[in-house]
Amino acid sequence: MTVPTTMKAAIVTAYGGPEVVEIQSRPVPIPRDDEILIKTIATTVNSGDARMRALDAPQGMKTLMRLAIGIIRPRQPIFGTEIAGTVVAAGPGVSRFAIGDEVIAFPGVGLRCHAEYVAVSERKPIAKRPENLSFEEAAGLCFGGTTALHFLRKANLKAGEHILVIGASGAVGSAMVQLAKHFSAKVTAVASAANANLALSLGADAFIDYAITDYTSTASAYDVIADTVGATRFQRCLKALKPGGRYLGIAGGVGDMLARPKDGKRPIAGMATEHPEDVAFLADLAAKGQYRVVIDQTFDFDDIAQAHARVDSKHKRGSVVVRMPQ
Numbered sequence: 055m056t057v058p059t060t061m062k063a064a065i066v067t068a069y070g071g072p073e074v075v076e077i078q079s080r081p082v083p084i085p086r087d088d089e090i091l092i093k094t095i096a097t098t099v100n101s102g103d104a105r106m107r108a109l110d111a112p113q114g115m116k117t118l119m120r121l122a123i124g125i126i127r128p129r130q131p132i133f134g135t136e137i138a139g140t141v142v143a144a145g146p147g148v149s150r151f152a153i154g155d156e157v158i159a160f161p162g163v164g165l166r167c168h169a170e171y172v173a174v175s176e177r178k179p180i181a182k183r184p185e186n187l188s189f190e191e192a193a194g195l196c197f198g199g200t201t202a203l204h205f206l207r208k209a210n211l212k213a214g215e216h217i218l219v220i221g222a223s224g225a226v227g228s229a230m231v232q233l234a235k236h237f238s239a240k241v242t243a244v245a246s247a248a249n250a251n252l253a254l255s256l257g258a259d260a261f262i263d264y265a266i267t268d269y270t271s272t273a274s275a276y277d278v279i280a281d282t283v284g285a286t287r288f289q290r291c292l293k294a295l296k297p298g299g300r301y302l303g304i305a306g307g308v309g310d311m312l313a314r315p316k317d318g319k320r321p322i323a324g325m326a327t328e329h330p331e332d333v334a335f336l337a338d339l340a341a342k343g344q345y346r347v348v349i350d351q352t353f354d355f356d357d358i359a360q361a362h363a364r365v366d367s368k369h370k371r372g373s374v375v376v377r378m379p380q
């Protein structure tokens with residue numbers, strides 16, 4: 055296949071609403087020694103992309119966010135952390151992948167996935183696409199899945215423990231419900247009533263509608279409380295945690311990061327990091343039919359601003375996918 059010299063990319067021109075995202079022409083990246091060039095078939099707009107675009111930082115972290123990603127506007131204007139596509143070129147030092155391979159790549163904070171072509175080092179998290187996953191499903195495998203894995207490991211969730219997953223129908227929450235069940239935990243899922251069937255179909259043992267029930271009011275109910283939404287705080291969950299309980303502030307800000315353990319219960323916050331073995335683990339689980347990628351909606355690449363708007367609703371189910379014209 056001949057690789058063109060220019061491509062379409064979604065450029066975040068400023069911080070703001072979805073209207074700041076424009077499709078523009080950019081040079082196709084030339085793969086370096088250890089890089090593969092992937093022709094994107096599908097990518098996602100995830101909550102990380104939408105929060106960076108809107109400069110919607112977790113509580114107390116706006117200045118840090120500007121310093122990290124750009125003071126006036128994003129330094130890297132092409133967002134997007136995950137893709138599924140086909141390898142169309144490779145640097146001379148590449149040994150793990152070949153032209154024609156269908157892959158899932160998760161450059162994560164390296165971004166640049168909202169484009170027709172993406173160059174990624176073969177040392178980054180990349181896996182072959184499981185045949186039973188569509189490209190759309192494959193594109194949505196990593197963001198929620200790797201975040202959930204990271205925090206479940208930090209919590210050292212054990213078989214038989216009871217975990218409360220707040221935001222169980224989102225990208226992180228839908229992954230966390232399934233992975234916690236895979237690790238033989240008991241799962242209670244929290245979302246709105248409209249998402250009860252989805253959460254139960256993912257394996258949750260029980261469901262709580264947050265509009266009706268205050269899940270923090272039951273004493274000593276959970277070994278782990280995973281807040282994927284930022285709906286609560288460690289202090290508010292102390293009563294509901296069992297002795298030795300852990301609170302996962304996945305969408306938490308400075309408050310959760312600085313919180314101190316209390317009564318033998320501890321808060322865990324911070325950023326998930328990307329690991330090749332996590333993507334391989336998720337791809338393997340999906341290939342065995344033991345992990346489902348939940349897709350909310352699929353948008354054409356030219357409509358990527360609408361995909362951002364859908365993520366901004368904060369009520370998507372799983373992943374919002376963007377499909378490239380082929």
Ligand SMILES: NC(=O)c1ccc[n+]([C@@H]2O[C@H](COP(=O)([O-])OP(=O)(O)OC[C@H]3O[C@@H](n4cnc5c(N)ncnc54)[C@H](OP(=O)(O)O)[C@@H]3O)[C@@H](O)[C@H]2O)c1
Pocket residue numbers: 100101102105197198201220221222223224225226227244245246247248249264282283284285303304305324325326327365368369370371372
């Ligand atoms: N720390 C890290 O490294 C890291 C990594 C990835 C993501 N994150 C953060 O994690 C968060 C979740 O990401 P995501 O992609 O999973 O988001 P998402 O897909 O937008 O999740 C939405 C979920 O939140 C639920 N929800 C909305 N309002 C709620 C409320 N008041 N109470 C309880 N649940 C509520 C929704 O259910 P209903 O629609 O039924 O209301 C849905 O289940 C984001 O803030 C993201 O920035 C952090």
